Structure formats: structure tokens, C-alpha cells
Amino acid sequence: MSKVVIFSLAVILLGLIGEGYGAIHKAEIVFRPPVRHQEYLKRKEVTENAGAAFLTFKQPVVDLDDMIYFANITIGSPAQTFQVVLDTGSANLWIPDSTCRPEEPTTTAPTLPPLPAIPDRNCPVFCDGLEDSGWRHFCSSKCITPDHYKKIKNIPSAFFMDPPMEDEAEPDACANKHRYNSAKSDTYEKDGKPFTLAYGTGSAKGFFGIDKVCFAPTELCIPDQTFGQATHLAPFFANVPVDGILGLAFPAVSVGKVTPPFIKAVEEKLIDEPIFTVFMAHAGATVKRTGGWFTYGGIDDENCGDIIAWEPLSKVAFWEFKLRGVKVGDYENEDVVDAISDTGTSLISAPIAVVENLAKQLGATFNDEMGTYFLPCDSDTPPVVITIGKNEYSIPKENYIIPVGENECEFGFFSFDAGAKGPKWILGDPFLRSYCNIHDVGQKRIGFAAPKKTSLSPPPAIIDWRNASPEESFEEKDTLQDSSSEEYY
Template sequence: MLFSCRPEEPTTTSPTLPPAAAAAIPDRNCPVFCDGLEDSGWRHFCSSKCITPDHYKKIRNSGAAFYMDSWMDEAAADEPDACANKHRYNSRKSDTYEKDGKPFTLSYGTGSAKGFFGIDKVCFAPSELCIPDQTFGQATHLAPFFANVPVDGILGLAFPAVSVGKVTPPFIKAVEEKLIDEPIFTVFMAHAGATVMRTGGWFTYGGLDDENCGDVIAWEPLSKVAFWEFKLRGVKTGDYENDDVVDAISDTGTSLISAPVAVVENLAKQFGATFNEEMGTYFLPCDSDTPPVVLTIGENEYSIPKENYIIPVGENECEFGFFSFNAGPRGPKWILGDPFLRSYCNIHDVGQKRIGFAAPKKTSKNIPVSIDWRNASPEEEESFEKVDSSFQEDSNEY
């Protein structure tokens, strides 16, 4: 059975899926769509929910596997500052909830979350794709950092090998239980630059997104079945070239591209970017005339245009879309975040343990207009600044 659904705005009171939802969905040749990918700053929000409790915004993270339906359990949260203004999951309102009770702890670069596991029926709203008996984390403690992050939880899209407690993530479980036609999900990020409170792309569950993405250029086998990890065989731009063969991952939870220190320093030197000690990242003029950064994956070259790695953050102030991060001896050397995902659709094949890349269709109806920060409203600037303050922190869990 194929599933599809249009974008919808998250609500705070949605006790059941609307009975008429399926009837309102157009007949499309693609499976289940997440709500339109709302890109607030550099984090990506869309909605999923348990069948009976409330409707939440969550980060869709292909670089994480642990599924936290909600960081906030209404009966148990003990960090009122971190939980303020969040949509909370209330298990007492669910007829299908079971308490697992086993504890979990997650460490982040900015703090931690801890709580216990629960079990409930989870649906990708507003479609009919539902996963029965899904184990998820209910947080009883959140680091204060999360108070200013406008999300209610994390939906992991990697493999159980890197999941806390080895919990099977919802999409993997949907594949195992044959709830979808194809064991594939596609990530399409439409815009270049930052948009706030606008649809910025699509997550497609169960197949290829042929409305927004072209033909698959190539498939690359996973080097490890944990994160979406594969071999990167080189990078070049201008007079700089590096042909080291290293591990890289595709990660929707990382807002920039992480690379080894020497690589980032050389790229910054090529483009005249300067390092800001206070912010811990590079900046360059927004009107910089810079060439594409070209990555070699398999036998193909993938070009990242300057529009996707020169990121407006203020009036005539732009951030360089690369930063250095040490993931340790066993971690990936590269983390391909938003600048790469905006340049190419990423197709994740759970069944054959491979990842594919496709050029986005320029005629896509879903491409929004990016914000011109010189004319941004105070509300847009404030919303962006809240998520911008921690743009690199998602990567620190590796």
C-alpha cells in the first residue's frame, strides 16, 4: 500500500488522525510524505505523533537512531525551564500506551537527556502509516540548553546499532513489518540559505521522491551499517585538492559540513574566510565570488555551489558552511549536513544498505523564497537567532 500526504501545520490538539485525511490526499505516484519540511534556521521540523496523544514537532535526524517521541513527559518532567513552551506527551491520554520502564541516558555537546522507555502506536501524520508497539524515549530530565530550541523531540533515521538501548527506529520497524512498499526514504531540501516558518523540503517514506528529485546519479554502498556512512574519495576547489579516502556520513541533523581541520583551513584560505574565535566558525562576505566545492563519492563528482555553503546570518554577514570537528578514531571524518543535502537529494535504501544521490528538479513546486536578512522582520530574526546559537551542537553526539 502506498501512502502520501500534503503538508500541514502542526497542531497542539489532535487526539486521532482525521478520518477524512486519506480522502483528501491526491493520487500520487510516491509513498508517504512527512509534513512539509519546515526549516527554521538550520533545524528541520515536521510532525509525527502517537495515535492518541498530542501532535509534536520533531527534528528528523538521519545521523541518529534513537527515537524520542517527546523529550517531555507531562507527568515526570523535572526541568520546568527546559520544558516550558513545549508540547508534552501525556501517556495517560493514550489507550495503547505501555510503560517499558527501562532507563536511558543521552549525552549531547550541550548537556544531556535522560528518562525511561515507553511503548505506543506511532504514526507519520497526517498519513495512514502507523507503527504499532513502537518503543520510544520519554525524558524526565533535559539540559537547560533545550529550552531555546523550538522542537519537542527527535526522530532517529539511522540504524539500531547506534540507537540507545538498541531500540529499533520507527522507519526501520516499518520496513521490518512490511508496512511500506519499498525500504527507502528520500530527503529533499529545497532552498538555498535560511528560511523561517516556511516549507523547505520533503521527507518521503517508502520510495523515491520523483516530484522533487531527478534520476539517481549513483548508489554508494554503506561502509558501516550504523549511521548512513560511506566512503568519500576526495575534495577539490580552486587550487586546492585532497584525495584522502575517508568515511563520511549523510546527516540531516547537522546544519553545516564537518571535515578534518586541515581540510577546512585550506578551504577557508581558498575563499578568504576568517575564523571567529567567539563563534567558533568561519565567516566571509556574502558577495564572495567563490567556486563550487566538489566532493568525489564513488566514481562521481558532486558539486556544492556557493549558494549552499555561503549562509546569510545577518546584514552582509555570511557564515562559511564548513567547520572542523574531531569525531574520534572510530568516528566519520566528514559529516555531510545541510549544504550537501540542499545540493542533492539523498535516497536512503535500508534494504540494500546503500545511499543514492540525485539532483533536485529545478522546476519543483516546493522551492520557497529564501529570507533576505537585510529586510527580515524582527520575529524572523529572533526565531533564527534562537536556533543559530547552537548550529554546530548537533554534531557533538558522534
């Protein structure tokens, strides 16, 4: 349904009608273009002047301990600010709604059937093989046996979340989030269709709404963007230091058949080229410094080299392509398998046999209690080399080992089974820190380029994010807008 608003009226009654008296009342007519019309005029001006201006936008991201990269977005008019993971491994944007509350607990834990998994249950296939899976952190007590759940209770996850014991009160995942208030936005439109995004540890549930979304602090704004307003969040999200997720994959994997924000920007010609570039730096244990840049509308020639190796997408859903081998030391595997590039995955996943052989070559030891591999941080380990197309890509030591203690590092590879139709490899942040990833929506391809720099200089200050205030985390205002004091609910 289209709505046409010509102008608004401000009526001021200045006279009084008394006994025996008449009065003339003047209504002042004030022309004020409605907010949506102002947005239309602004977008029209941008698109008409596309030839005169370069519509390329660079958005800084914050690096949290080399494990999570997140950025600010704004939604609505006036703007409400949120911290989100920019995720090429999903296609929906969602943030907590003002009505958000914890996910309703279930009273009984289902008994797991053997593989293949039942599609309707909330447990992905890798939860069935949890003992051998680095994705154990994404599996709730409802998806694995209580005895094993207690065994791994104190294992820190990629999102720094320890799952509660079964007799502990589960945290309120909505309590410390910025929440979107549609009543405070002049550009909001109701959609109302429900959505559920399932994760191994639970889900985000809510309904869709429509509003203006901006990639802060840039001027790239997408009007009338459909996004998820989460009314229920699983306890898993309580200790995840972001408000939501902004998906950068294709509509084919979008819940609710929603067009993702970047794809919508391409369709509406809000950017120069249908390309975005991801540059991630090695920042270490910090949440105070810029950890990289997402460039929308072109190639990041400031941080990325001129030589780009393009690879066609094998499926236009995720950013998926063929990986043709891996080697390190005396080990080499030449299996041709599907792989995806995923900014939302902290580590690199591969088939279990591959991970075991890589770890053996590098001298990493498997810890049964922790369920992952460890090695001394000062180990003299060579790069891990993977082959994509006709090119070899070297992942250096500093990008695939993660310090967790005094001279103790975690091996940045884990194994999981995505099923027959899923990718065999997920190239997460260790690969993205090693190479710029250029995502070409128009030609359905992905490109890789050597970065001009791989770490931040001078070294950033180290901050314990668990004890740092939001003000400390976002002290550099030029990096990200400080949203710590804003409340929308």
C-alpha cells in the same frame, strides 16, 4: 504478556429495589472492538492490499533559517502532536514526558583529562579541542575551562542557543515543549526501562514507553513503537525550537536496542520499498514555508532526478560511506575517509586541515572571538566539489554560506575530531540541499541524485522565529498541522 479482549460491557441499572418489591435489571451488551484490535485490523487491511495501493508517504518538513529542518509526528490515540528533528544521524525517537523537568545541576565542574577522553564523562572528544572546533556550541561549561567558556558565551550556536554564564539561572528546557501524556492515550503500553542520551551540553533522560507513532500529516503509522519519554532535559534544549528527535539511522546505534520507527515500518511491510528519500530546499530565513520532503517507501521522483549514483555503506550503523576527496580552487585533497550523511547537522564538518585550506581558497577569515570563518556574502566563490565513489558532487555557494549580518556570511564548514572510530566527515544540510539523498535499508546503500529544483519559488516570507508566535510559524496548515494550541499535560 498478551492480552485478549473480546468486548466491553456497558451496564445500566434502571431499577430500584424497594421493600417488598423485586426488579429485573437488564445489562446492555455493546460490542466495541478495543483500540488495539482496531489498529490491528487497519494494519492487516493495509498489508493485504499492498498490491493494489502504493504505500509511499510524503512528509513535509519546515526549514528554519536553513539551519534546522523539522516535521510533525503524532503519538498515541487520540493523537498528540510533536515537532521533531528528523535525524539520520541517530536512531532513537524521544519527546518530553508530562513529568519532564530540568536536568539536575551538578555542584562541581570536573577537570578535563587530556585525550583520549574518559568514556564515562559527558564530554565528547571534540570538547577537549574546543578552540579549534565548530562543535564548541555542543560543549557545556562542565567540559571546558571557565575562562574560555566566558569568552564564547555570546557565540550563537547552530541551534540558536547562547549558553548561560555560570552565575546565571539556567532555563527550564521543558517549559515550552509539547509534552506527552500517556494517561490520555488508549494505545499506550508501559515499558519503563531507563534511557540516557548524552550530548555535549547535557543529556535527555527518561524511560521508554510503547505507543502508536505517525509521520504527520501522512497515514504512515507504526503501531507498538518504543520511544523515549524524557523526564529530564538539559538547559541546552530550552531554546531549541523543537520538542524532540526522531532518529532514522540503524538499530546498531540505538540506545536501549530499540528498533527505530522507519526500520519497524520496513519490518512490518507498512511501505512499498525499504527506502526513504530526503529532499531539502534552500528556503532562507523563514519558518513559514515547506523546506523539503521526506518520502517513505520509495524515491521522490517529483523533486529528484532520475539518475541515482549508489554507494554501498561502509558500516551499517549510521548512513556511512567512503568519501574520496575534496577540491576547490587550487586546493585538492584525495584522502579516502569515512563520511556520514546527517540531516541533523546544520553544517558540514571535516578535518581541521581540510577546513583551513577550503577557507583559504575561498577568502574566508577566521574570527578568534567567534571561533569560526566568515566571508562577505557577495564574494564570488566557486562551488566546493567532493568525490564519492566515481562521481563528483558540487556544493554551490548559496548552500555553504549562511547570512548572519549585513553582507556578512558564515562559512558552512567546521572542524572536529570524532576520534579514531568516528567519521572524518559529516555531510550536513549544505550537502543535503545540493543533492537528494536516497536511503536504501534493504540493500544497505545510499544514493545521490540531482534535485529538480534547489530553492522554493516564489521566495518565502521572512519571519523572525524568535519573535514569531507558533501560529505564525505554522500559518500554512497544508504544510504542517498546527500543534500550538494543544496541551497534553
